Amino acid sequence: MKRKGLMILCSILVAVWLSGCATMEASKKVPYRLSPQGTVIWEDEFEFMPPPPNWKLLRVEEGGDINFGFMREDPGPFPSATVFAYDEEPFGCSTKFEDREKEFFKRFLFNAIVQFQILEKRKIQVLGGEGLEVVVEGKDPVKKEKVRAKVVFGKRGERVVGFYITQWRPMDGSYDLSAFEVFDKFVKSFKFLKKSFYETL
Amino acid sequence: MEGHQRNLSLYERFNARVLGVSRDDVTTLKYWGNGLGITFPLLSNITGFLGAYFDIQPEGKPIFGRRTVIIDKTGIIRYVRDGSPDFKDILLFLKKLNQEGGKP
Numbered sequence: 001m002k003r004k005g006l007m008i009l010c011s012i013l014v015a016v017w018l019s020g021c022a023t024m025e026a027s028k029k030v031p032y033r034l035s036p037q038g039t040v041i042w043e044d045e046f047e048f049m050p051p052p053p054n055w056k057l058l059r060v061e062e063g064g065d066i067n068f069g070f071m072r073e074d075p076g077p078f079p080s081a082t083v084f085a086y087d088e089e090p091f092g093c094s095t096k097f098e099d100r101e102k103e104f105f106k107r108f109l110f111n112a113i114v115q116f117q118i119l120e121k122r123k124i125q126v127l128g129g130e131g132l133e134v135v136v137e138g139k140d141p142v143k144k145e146k147v148r149a150k151v152v153f154g155k156r157g158e159r160v161v162g163f164y165i166t167q168w169r170p171m172d173g174s175y176d177l178s179a180f181e182v183f184d185k186f187v188k189s190f191k192f193l194k195k196s197f198y199e200t201l
Numbered sequence: 202m203e204g205h206q207r208n209l210s211l212y213e214r215f216n217a218r219v220l221g222v223s224r225d226d227v228t229t230l231k232y233w234g235n236g237l238g239i240t241f242p243l244l245s246n247i248t249g250f251l252g253a254y255f256d257i258q259p260e261g262k263p264i265f266g267r268r269t270v271i272i273d274k275t276g277i278i279r280y281v282r283d284g285s286p287d288f289k290d291i292l293l294f295l296k297k298l299n300q301e302g303g304k305p
Contacts, residue, residue, distance in 0.1 A: 093206040093238050103238055159207070197289055201211060201296060 049189035090162035097132035114138030127154040
C-alpha cells in the first residue's frame with residue numbers, strides 16, 4: 001500500500017555503541033511524598049510500598065535505563081549487598097515476555113561476566129495483568145562470587161517494564177531470602193498513577 | 202540502538218524510518234545487530250565520509266561521535282542532538298513533524 005503523508009528519514013549516527021550506560025548513585029533530592037496509607041507517591045507517576053529504612057534510595061540523575069531502586073549493604077565480606085529496582089526500559093526489545101527474557105539475560109549484569117542458571121520461571125499476575133517471573137543464580141568461579149537475582153517482567157501499555165533484585169555474596173556465603181520478600185512486597189504494591197509518555201503520544 | 206528498536210512501531214506511526222551508521226565493517230554490524238535483535242538498517246561507513254559530512258568525525262579518531270539527526274522528506278536536516286539519544290524528545294519532534302506534514 002502506498003504510504004501517504006510525510007516521509008521522514010532519521011539518520012542515527014552512532015559509533016560509541018556501548019557508551020551511555022546508566023549510572024546510579026544515592027540521591028539527595030527525593031521527588032516523592034508519602035501517602036496517608038504509608039505508600040510512596042513517586043513523581044505523581046508511581047505508587048509503591050517502600051522497603052524498611054535500612055534500604056538506601058538509588059536513582060538515576062539523568063537519562064539511563066533504571067528509574068529508581070533501593071540498596072542494602074548486607075553483613076559479611078564484599079560483595080555482600082542487595083539492590084532492587086524498577087526498570088522502565090529493561091534490556092531487550094520484544095514485547096513478548098518469553099522473548100524479552102532471553103534478550104534481557106544476554107545483557108543483565110553483563111560486566112560481571114557470570115553464567116546464569118535459571119532456578120525458577122513462572123507466569124504471574126503483576127501490574128494488573130500477566131507477567132513473567134524468573135529467578136536465576138550466577139557464579140563467578142574466578143572471583144569466587146555469586147549472585148542470586150529475581151526479575152519480574154510486566155506490561156505498561158504495550159511496552160514491557162521490569163523489576164529486578166540482585167543479591168551478591170562471596171561464593172561460600174549464604175543468601176538472605178528475606179530481602180526477596182521485601183522486593184516481592186514492593187512489586188506487588190507497585191501501581192501506575194497515570195499513563196506513560198508512550199501511551200499518551 | 203535498542204531504544205530505537207523498541208520505538209519502531211511509534212516511528213512507523215509518525216512516518217519515520219531509522220538508520221544506524223557507524224565505521225564498523227558489515228560483518229561486525231551484522232553480528233552486533235543480530236545480538237541485539239535490531240531489525241532496522243545499520244550502515245557501514247568504514248571510510249568515514251558520512252562522519253565528515255555530518256561533522257561528527259573527531260580528528261585523529263577512528264570512530265564517529267554519537268549524534269542523532271532527523272532529515273525531513275525534502276532532505277532538510279531538522280534536528281541534531283549529540284550524545285545518547287533522548288527518545289522522548291525524538292518522538293515528540295517526529296510527532297510534530299508528522300503533524301506539520303499533514304497540513305495543507
